[in-house]
Amino acid sequence: MFEIKRSPWVLHYDGSSCNGCDIEVLACLTPVYDAERFGIINTGDPMQADILLITGGINSQNAPVVKQLYDQMPRPKVVCAVGVCACTGGIFKDCYNILGGADTVIPVDIYVPGCAARPQAIIDGIVKAVDLFEKRLEEHKQWVAEHENREKTDKSAAAKQPQKAQQPAGETAKAQSQNSAQRRSKNAKGRKTAKRRKK
Amino acid sequence: MKKRSIVPYGPQHPVLPEPIHLDLVIEDEKIVEAIPSVGFIHRGLENLVQKRDFNQMAYVAERVCGICSFGHGFGYCEAIEDIMDIEVPDRAKYLRTIWFELSRMHSHFLWLGLLADGFGFENLFYQCWRIREKILDVLELTTGGRVIFSVNKVGGVMKDITPEMAGAILDMLASVKKELKAIVPAFTQDYSVKSRLVGVGVLTKQQAHDLGCAGPFARASGIQTDMRKLGYAAYGDLDFDVITSNDGDSYARCVVRINEIFQSISIIEQAIEKMPDGELAAVVKGNPQGESFIRIEQPRGEAIYYVSANGSPHLDRMRVRTPTFANLAGLCETLKGADYADVGLLILTIDPCISCTER
Ligand code: SF4
Numbered sequence: 001m002f003e004i005k006r007s008p009w010v011l012h013y014d015g016s017s018c019n020g021c022d023i024e025v026l027a028c029l030t031p032v033y034d035a036e037r038f039g040i041i042n043t044g045d046p047m048q049a050d051i052l053l054i055t056g057g058i059n060s061q062n063a064p065v066v067k068q069l070y071d072q073m074p075r076p077k078v079v080c081a082v083g084v085c086a087c088t089g090g091i092f093k094d095c096y097n098i099l100g101g102a103d104t105v106i107p108v109d110i111y112v113p114g115c116a117a118r119p120q121a122i123i124d125g126i127v128k129a130v131d132l133f134e135k136r137l138e139e140h141k142q143w144v145a146e147h148e149n150r151e152k153t154d155k156s157a158a159a160k161q162p163q164k165a166q167q168p169a170g171e172t173a174k175a176q177s178q179n180s181a182q183r184r185s186k187n188a189k190g191r192k193t194a195k196r197r198k199k
Numbered sequence: 200m201k202k203r204s205i206v207p208y209g210p211q212h213p214v215l216p217e218p219i220h221l222d223l224v225i226e227d228e229k230i231v232e233a234i235p236s237v238g239f240i241h242r243g244l245e246n247l248v249q250k251r252d253f254n255q256m257a258y259v260a261e262r263v264c265g266i267c268s269f270g271h272g273f274g275y276c277e278a279i280e281d282i283m284d285i286e287v288p289d290r291a292k293y294l295r296t297i298w299f300e301l302s303r304m305h306s307h308f309l310w311l312g313l314l315a316d317g318f319g320f321e322n323l324f325y326q327c328w329r330i331r332e333k334i335l336d337v338l339e340l341t342t343g344g345r346v347i348f349s350v351n352k353v354g355g356v357m358k359d360i361t362p363e364m365a366g367a368i369l370d371m372l373a374s375v376k377k378e379l380k381a382i383v384p385a386f387t388q389d390y391s392v393k394s395r396l397v398g399v400g401v402l403t404k405q406q407a408h409d410l411g412c413a414g415p416f417a418r419a420s421g422i423q424t425d426m427r428k429l430g431y432a433a434y435g436d437l438d439f440d441v442i443t444s445n446d447g448d449s450y451a452r453c454v455v456r457i458n459e460i461f462q463s464i465s466i467i468e469q470a471i472e473k474m475p476d477g478e479l480a481a482v483v484k485g486n487p488q489g490e491s492f493i494r495i496e497q498p499r500g501e502a503i504y505y506v507s508a509n510g511s512p513h514l515d516r517m518r519v520r521t522p523t524f525a526n527l528a529g530l531c532e533t534l535k536g537a538d539y540a541d542v543g544l545l546i547l548t549i550d551p552c553i554s555c556t557e558r
Contacts, residue, residue: 014217016240019554020265020346022217023309027335030312030328061238062218065210091262094250097243116265116346 007039008078008133010126011049013069015102016092017056020116021083025053028126033119035126046072051129052079053122054108057089057098063105070106076136080110080129082122087111201226208542210239217553219546225539233534233542235527241557245517252512253279253487257352263519264555265346266309269302270497271555272351275517277431278506279353281491288478289433291355296433296470297368298342298350300463304375305334306498307456307463310550311386314453317547318395323385330378337371340364355480365471372464379460386453396450400533400545403447412529413522414500416549419455420447426496437469449548456550486510497522499550521555 014022028035029042036042043049046069058066070079081102084090088101102108109132112125203226210218218239224232247259260275261268273295280287312327335345341364342348350358360368386392402412407420417424418441425441427434442458444451487508494503500522507515526549533545 014240014554016242017554018262018265018268018347019217019552020262020268023265023346027328027332030332031325032329032332056240057242059239059241061241062210065218065239091259092242092244092247094247095243096246097241115262116344118345 005134006137007041008050008130009043009048010040010051010053011043011046011069011073012053012055013066015054015056015062015066015086016059016098017083017085021055021085021114024116024119025055025082025122028119028122033123035123038123038127038130040126040130047074049073050077050133051126052077052106053082053126054079054086054102054106055082057085057092057101058104059097059099063099066102067105076133076140078110078129078133078136079106079108080112080125081108082112082125083117084113084115087113090115203231206539217551219551219553221534221542221546223534223539223542228539230534230537230539230542233531235531237527237553237557239557240554244558245519248514248517250513253508253514254353254483254512256514256517258349260517260519261347261349261351263521263558264552266306266552267302267497267499267502267555268347269298269351270495270502271519272349273299273432274493274495274502274504274519275506276351276353277495278491278493278504279487279508281493282487282489282506282508283353283483283485285354285481285483287355287481289475290359290477291479292433293470293474294356294358294360294479295351296437297360297467297474298338298348299432300467300470301334301338301368302348303498304460304463305331305338306550307460308334310456310498310547311453314544314547315386317544318392320385320392323382326378326382330375330382333371333375337364337368340367352480354483355478357479359479360471360474365474368467369471372467376461376464379457383457386457387450393450395541395544396453397448399449399541400537400548401446401448402529402533404445406532407447407529410528410532411525412500413525414497414550415452415455415459416500416526416529418443419451421445424501426494426501429494431493431495433470433473434466436473437466439466449544452548486512487514499523499552499555500525502555519555519558521552521558523549523552523556526551527556 012025081087086102089098092098110125110128112121114121206223206225208221208223210220220236222234223230244259257272257276261272263271308327308331312324315323339345341360342350350356402420404421407417407422421443423441439462442455444455488510490507492505494501502522503520505518509515530549537545
């Protein structure tokens, strides 16, 4: 088992489930199964949630709701589909109003089977989700760091804007960026030569 | 005229276990009108009768709702048995009664917990759900499932309760009774709990009657309605009274449901004592033809099952009228004039089961 470093918050949404998986998810949070010992806590606010537990299939009425919830969650995020309804549509797959499992509208990372999914299986899914969340968080941090670096270089390029402004208008953006890149390398050379001169 | 504004409530909301959307017209902090819009969980499972035969539909019917799943499977099977004139063995009738009452108990405990969560008493919520797990353990022991049992079939039941299992049920009932008695004062006597419940969301007897409310919601307003008194399954042989209250407020609904748990315990004890030996299921031959109309008492109130068959394995039509559907009108009435802060609690007091309502 991995080491738990953080407390991801869980958002639970009932797609079009029959309630069976729904109450099992709730039962997981109560003292007998106590999924909160893995550091998770149940929240009602998508803006603060890290893991989305979704039960039930997708129909045309709730598809925009599910999509919106997913979009409102901050990155990184993990989605866990609980019950066969959320995995594939389950027993209701042939119903006219069911579009399919949760993965028809949002990317799903973890599938918990069962009808109804047993608390043990749900806890297993939650543990996997917490693990995946840790990994995603690391990746996300790296991504943020790279992004910040790039922003910094962009900013330093933007600081030399006055030179650019002297250039004749009408040049394409590509040419501009090429120019600025050339200029940057030129500057670098210039700096090098300056250094050499100092020597 | 004061300024009116519309506050959308749901479908995703912290106090709501299930998605329902309400548009609340409010004036200052008071609700003037509540307009529900439903359909978030509509699956269209009644239409599956065209793709599944009448035996398979028992499992689909069970999944109308996961909380009152036993009742839905039971109601559907009763309707088919009525059409085909099947005489269900007595032992099967008693077994069905026992399981039905066990699922009523777990549903009421679930509701008590959600209510406690609704008024912010987290500890009480956990206590209710901890006790509920004991009932689920017994259900798992006897049927093999925790929330979806699949023990009903057309003609009878598939599993038996052995004497050891019956002993386990009686033990569980005794301990649940004791633990429930310990937490009842928290609901009925606690000062802060009472301040959230007493006099909140009053529905008069006349209103409840006019709006056609059902189940504990109507009984708390003084209406004597309990379909179990029709005597289906083994209820005709068992001794119980209809529990009502005359206050019609949230407190009355809470008390009625708590008393119903004690009532269920006594019904199960009687049923286990009187249960005869015998077959578990009658033999089913041929296909149903005709139509039938069955009323049963679900944990949330009266549910109606209509089945129409044409002599082929596939039914023409199945229709379920669920108690929450009947109670939604009453809910909108109780919301009028309520404080905005009480909305979540009031929605909970009808014990909404949206997935039944929308199917
Ligand atoms: S998987 Fe089964 S229990 Fe879960 S929501 Fe679907 S039908 Fe209900």
